[in-house]
Amino acid sequence: MAQEPDEDFDAEGGDEAEFEGGGGGNKKKLLLMVGIPLVLVIGGAVAAYFTGLADPVIAMITGEQPVEEMAAEGAPMADGALPADGAPAPGAPGAPTTAFYELPEMLVNLNTPGRKRNFLKMRVTLELNSEADINRVELVLPRIVDNFQVYLRELRLEDLQGAAGMYRLREELLTRVNAAVRPAQIKDVLFKEMIVQ
Numbered sequence: 001m002a003q004e005p006d007e008d009f010d011a012e013g014g015d016e017a018e019f020e021g022g023g024g025g026n027k028k029k030l031l032l033m034v035g036i037p038l039v040l041v042i043g044g045a046v047a048a049y050f051t052g053l054a055d056p057v058i059a060m061i062t063g064e065q066p067v068e069e070m071a072a073e074g075a076p077m078a079d080g081a082l083p084a085d086g087a088p089a090p091g092a093p094g095a096p097t098t099a100f101y102e103l104p105e106m107l108v109n110l111n112t113p114g115r116k117r118n119f120l121k122m123r124v125t126l127e128l129n130s131e132a133d134i135n136r137v138e139l140v141l142p143r144i145v146d147n148f149q150v151y152l153r154e155l156r157l158e159d160l161q162g163a164a165g166m167y168r169l170r171e172e173l174l175t176r177v178n179a180a181v182r183p184a185q186i187k188d189v190l191f192k193e194m195i196v197q
Contacts, residue, residue, distance in 0.1 A: 051162045051163060051164060052162055052163040052164025052165075052167060053162075053163050055163070055164070055167070097130055097131060098127060098128065098129070098130075098187070099127075099128040099129075099130060099131040099133065099134055100125050100126065100127055100128065100190075101125065101126045101128060101134055101137050101138075102123070102124075102125045102126075102192070103123075103124045103125070103126065103141075103144065103145065103148075104145065105121065105122070105123050105193075106120075106121070106122050106123075106124070106145070106148060106149065106152065107119060107120070107121045107122075108120050108122075108149055108152045108153050109153065110152075110153070110155050110156060110157060110160075110196070111153065111154050111155060111156050112156065112157065118157055118196060118197065119196070119197050120152060120155070120160070120194070120195070120196050120197075121193070121194070121195040121197070122152070122191070122193065122194050122195075123191075123192040123193040123194075124148075124173070124189055124190065124191060124192065125189075125190045125192055126177060126186050126188075126189060126190070127186065127187040127188040127189075127190060128184070128185075128186060128187065129184070129185050129186075129187060133181070133184040133185070133186075136181050136184040137181055137184070137186075140180050140181055143180045144176075144177050144180045144181070147176040147177070147179070147180055148173060148176065148177075151172060151173070151176060155169075157196065160196055166191075170188075170189050170191070173189045174186060174188065174189045177189065
């Protein structure tokens with residue numbers, strides 16, 4: 001009879017060990033179910049930040065573009081008021097009209113190391129402040145094309161990757177075209193077609 005209580009004690013101890021072991025497994029499962037998605041979300045956010053995909057969201061959250069810049073660009077104010085300079089909002093009577101000018105198609109080889117050659121084929125449209133600027137663009141069109149060609153030939157494939165690469169390319173082309181057409185002003189460079197081969 002003395003041995004029977006020892007067996008009961010071992011059986012109870014075994015049950016406790018099984019219970020504790022099962023609880024540890026549940027904690028591991030919970031950690032995996034919460035930890036892995038959390039790591040994926042954080043990793044995705046970091047990747048979006050570094051590739052430039054999160055830039056519009058960050059600008060919207062931080063309010064990067066002040067009201068003064070919006071007024072200078074001629075954007076209508078949120079409450080429908082006129083910009084600070086008193087100019088009419090775009091589309092209103094007396095407001096300047098926007099015009100577009102399509103540049104000829106450009107084909108350039110990119111700056112690539114080694115024997116393999118990569119080409120960039122691009123069609124661009126310029127957004128002008130008014131139709132009166134079209135004459136100025138046509139007068140200096142050879143200079144615009146030359147400025148674009150010289151810049152594009154120095155690009156590498158890495159420079160064109162991602163949203164940040166496209167944004168930098170747009171800004172560089174806008175700077176070059178505005179320097180060529182001065183005193184006229186180009187609002188934006190719009191990509192109609194862009195093929196890297």
